[in-house]
Structure formats: C-alpha cells, structure tokens
Amino acid sequence: MKLKKVFSCLCSVLLLSALSLQAFAKTNEQALTLSPVSLEEYPLYQKEDLSASAYIVMEATTGRVLYGKNIHERLAMASTTKIIGALMVLEQENLDEYFMVDSDAIQVEGSSMGLTEGDLVSLYSLACGMMLPSGNDAANAAGVRLYGSIDGFVEAMNQKAEELGLSDTHYVTACGLDAPDHYSTAFDLAKLTRIALQNEDFAYICSQSNMKVKFGDPPYERWLKNYNRLLELYPDCIGVKTGFTDDAGRCLVSAAECDGMTLICVTLNAQDDWNLHASLYDKCFESYSMTPLPDIPSSITLAGDKLQENGIESELMLKPAYEASIPLKAGESARLTATVLCEPFAYAPAQPGRVYAQTLFSLDGYPLCSVPMVASS
Secondary structure: OOOOOOOOHHHHHHHHHHOOOOHHHHHHOOOOOOOOOOOOOOOOEEOOOOOEEEEEEOOOOOEEEEEEOOOOOOHHHHHHHHHHHHHHHHHHOOOEEEHHHHHHHOOOOOOOOOOOOOOOHHHHHHHHHHHHHOOOOHHHHHHHHHHHHHHHHHHHHHHHHHHOOOOOOEEOOOOOOOOOOOOOOOHHHHHHHHHHHHOHHHHHHHHOEEEEEEEOEEEEEEEEEEOOOHHHOOOEEEEEEEEEEEOOEEEEEEEEEEOOOEEEEEEEEEEEEEEEEHHHHHHHHEEEEEEEEOOOOOEEEEEEOOOOHHHOOOEEEEEEEHHHHEEEEEEOOOEEEEEEEOEEEOOOOOOOOOOOEEEEEEEEOEEEEEEEEEEEO
16 A cells, blocks of 8 residues: 655644644543544545435545445435434433423324333333334423423434534424424434444343333333334344424334444435435445555654753654454555654654554545544553
C-alpha cells in the first residue's frame, strides 16, 4: 500500500477545522475511539434509485456511508422515534425499580405493550415495551416517570438530539405518532443508532425476537414479541426498530453483523423494507471488508519547559493509539493517503497516553477517518 505522508505545522491544523487544537484537547479527554470525519458532503457512497423515499447503509465503527439516497431529506420517521427514547431510559439508574404507571399517559392510540391503570412496571420493562411491540403506552409512561410529563420528555429528547449532533431531527411526540414538525433523516437515524448500539442493554433488547418481562397489578411474567421480522428473515440481523404511520409509511432501522463488520441500514417510506434491507446488506457484505489501517510513525519536537535556560530539545516518536480497521472495497486501499496533523512542538516531559497528533486518512482526496497518535515511549 502506497501512502502519502505529510507532516503539518500549526497553520495546517487550523485550516482543517475537523482536526483543530480544540479537537486535540477533546480527544485527550475522551476514551480513544476511531474518530470519523463526516462523509455526508462527499461522493464516496453508491446511490441507487430504490423503492424508498430515503435510505442509507452506514458502517458502525467509522460511520462511513456505503449506500444512500436522499440521506439528509427530512421525513416522518414513525416509531423509529423510540430509539432515542429507549436509549434515554436505559441510561437511567434503578432500571429494575417498580413504580405505578401514570393512568393518563397510557391512554394513547396505536401500538401498545398492554399497560393498564394501576400497573406496576420497571423502566427496563418499559424500554423492552418500546423496542419490541413498539408500545406507545410504554414511551409515554417512561416520559412521565422520568420528566414529569410527556411534553417534558419530548423536550429532553430534543436536547439529547442536539447533544448528539442530530442536526436534522426534531421531535413533537414521544412515541412517533404523526405530527407537524416531527421529522428525522436517514443519516441522523443511522448516526443515532451507532451511538445507541454502544449501550449494552439497548443492543441486547433490540436483538431479541421475544422477551419475558414482568408488569401488572401485581407484576407477573409475560412475553413481548418483536415487530422486527428481519431478525428472523436475515440471519445476520442484530436489531433495531420498526415504524409505521399513514404519514411516514413503512420505516425500518436495522443492523447486521458479518465477518467482523457491523452495518446499519435505514429506510424511510419503503414499499418492501424487509427485502430491501436484506438486498442492501448482501451487496455491502459482498463488496466491502474491514481492512486494517497501516501504522504511520511520526515525530514531534519536544522542548524543555524552560528552553531558554537549558536548551533541551529532542524528537518525540509517535505511534497510533490503537490498531484500526475501516470498510474498503477492492482497490480502495491503493487510493488511500495519510496526512499526519500535529502541533508544532510539545513541552517535556512527554505524557503517556496523551494525544499529540492525528493521522487523517483520505480516499481519493476526501477525508475518511482519523486516528489519534500518542507517545511511543
């Protein structure tokens, strides 16, 4: 693999806002993960006119978009709304604590997990009720429990969406029933699902075709069935959420895992979503594979804290913080370039684990992903 390596000074870093000094500082504060550079503006994914108003296939580790159409078009998304709600529920403490459901909250049209007045239920069971049978009663009950009202829950959902960078998403209802100004995009839903699948409880719940939970007055065990038929129709499917309303049409967010690669697929207003998802997965798993990125050694000038007094100056050798892999098609490896972006100097002593640079990998000149560089010794 032939890679172009460029050592950039501070001015180069400032020109690339995606990897500014603020990004260096932010990376140092967070756990080291592969840092995706958004591809929505770049023509690196395949487009086909399939039977859906919008669709996307995104690789879960890097966020690379492999297939798509109208990925930023704002559309109604029905009960895929519950992805963010269930995630917010599962991020709470005391998930197994039982409480009485709000009698008004559960009086809602549409799909239900079967809550009735006086029922005792836990937040964990409500999350299951939201994800499997797509219970509107479960979403409303969780919202009232956590935020005091359904409107309070919706406000918190919008705040969460803003925090997660879902710039084309806005919620009006907690459960996904049609309402003016209630919308998302295929890209935002895929991006949200990447985050949600990192929550172990969420990933487990959405992967189950059936689950046994307890609720009632008094609570007793009962089975919930998942509306997501793709879990049974496509062997590699591991989730995620269905949705349907008259306005939104058939909506489906799914995920599948094969040969070390996890893909997320979103279709909005699709005529035959089960077969469309299966077809897109087959194409992507056949065309792409997770390919290890090469190590890019680099160095940075290390200066003493009192350089004017002792004149200490040496080279600090850097290495990638971890071994990273990205989804590539045959022949794309040869078209990768690597650019090392670093601060002009750093003060001694070197700090173990500190990020001193980023290696930006580009495909055909378009940013693909970046990997942090740390001190090698």
